[in-house]
Amino acid sequence: MEITAHLDALRREGALLADAAARTDPAAPVPTCPEWRLRDLVLHTGRVHRWVTAIVGDRLPAPLDAEGERAVGEPQPGDAELVDWFRAGHAALLDTLTAAPADLDCWTFLPARSPLAFWTRRQAHETAVHRVDADSAAGTEGPRTDPEFAQDGVDELLSGFLTRGRSGVRSERPRTVQVRASDGPGRWLLTISREPLAVEPAEKPADLTITGPAHDLYLLLWNRLPTGAGQVTTTGDDSLLELWREAATIR
Template sequence: MDTSDLLATLDRDGQLLAEAAARAGLDASVPTCPEWRVRDLVTHTGAVHRWAARMVGESLTEPIGIPTAPEADGPELLAWFREGHRLLVKTLTAAEPGLQCWTFMPAPSPRAFWIRRQAHETAVHRVDAESALGDGSSSAGFSSAGFSALDAEFAADGVEELLMGFHGGERSRVRTDTSRTLRVRTTDSGAVWTVHLSDGPPRTERTAEGPVDCELAGPVSDLYLALWNRLPLDALGCTGDASLARLWRERSAIG
């Protein structure tokens, strides 16, 4: 996906997150992240934005810790979030194509990595903020129709980042004692991924070929939200061995 489109999505979703947080109130529960209040969501995402902006803006080649959020609350906390979001968008926009800095997944360039990663980080947490506008009881009451729309190309890119990026490395906990295969199929965009599971890191291919043990299928925006654990998996079609779908739900969380 073009970096200019990812930057535009990052800009939009950060603004939508702040708007939803203000409407829901900082004390509201976040159904998609049951352990959080909106305050936690805003402080986490705002701190990540500043962390990424510093990595890129200072061309840091070694990782640094995510900064601590201020003691601010109410409108001051939301203003702090908006300021950090604007700083991130400005920093990424101004970054040179030849930028060299630390990253944690393969990418065409560090600039491309940070734009993509922060676009999806912000989109997922924008969904969290919008979920707080519901009754606050359970994520089971939400569907993709209840959230601001996800562009199909963006959603497919996010599914690929999750499957081939986060779950393509040693830290992935989605593993099986015996070799199993999970297919992820979009019903609207034509994109298909096949995930080979074993006792090592998952290996994902862009293919619809070969037999599988389980297939998850649905509109690409629903797949994006469900694979990021923001929609229940029963929002998707599931054929074959449903235990593989449950395995994903139980072990795929990103720390």
């Protein structure tokens, strides 16, 4: 996807998140993140937006240190100011990314064709996944994500986050999972072993095959869709889904 498409998604998903939060009690539980209340979700996403605004806006060559993290996170808004505080941080992030030059040079943490491409993509999906969380707190399903954007988010998760050495998706013996979008070209063959997850853009026989619309795959693999929900079908060793639920977490 192009940078402009990720910016459009970030704009749309942030507005939807804020709208869901505005009609929901800040103390409402978040079913998709059981340890959080809505205020925790909004504070987390708003702080991430401010954190990235600082990294991109100041062209930082390394992540913020503890003192910088505290400065970005303060002051913490009360419940009455929470949504306006979120909207302000979201707008500042959009302005900063939109104004950033194509040759932006700053710190990133996943491979990408450029730092600007990395941060627009990362923040679009950060915000989209947490918009789903906000909808769950509001008790609404919310709009489905566009298939191209959803496939892009699946690819970022599988080929980016979960191939890193810190990933906990491991198995004592090699096992394979085929992920297949039913409404687009997305195909990922995952090999789970003692080593970090290996991902190929291929379609081959596997121990478990997961097929469904890109939106449902996006939510399932980000652990936002319960097993058996949506239009996802599985064939093969379903115990691999339980392994995924337990190990595929992003901190």
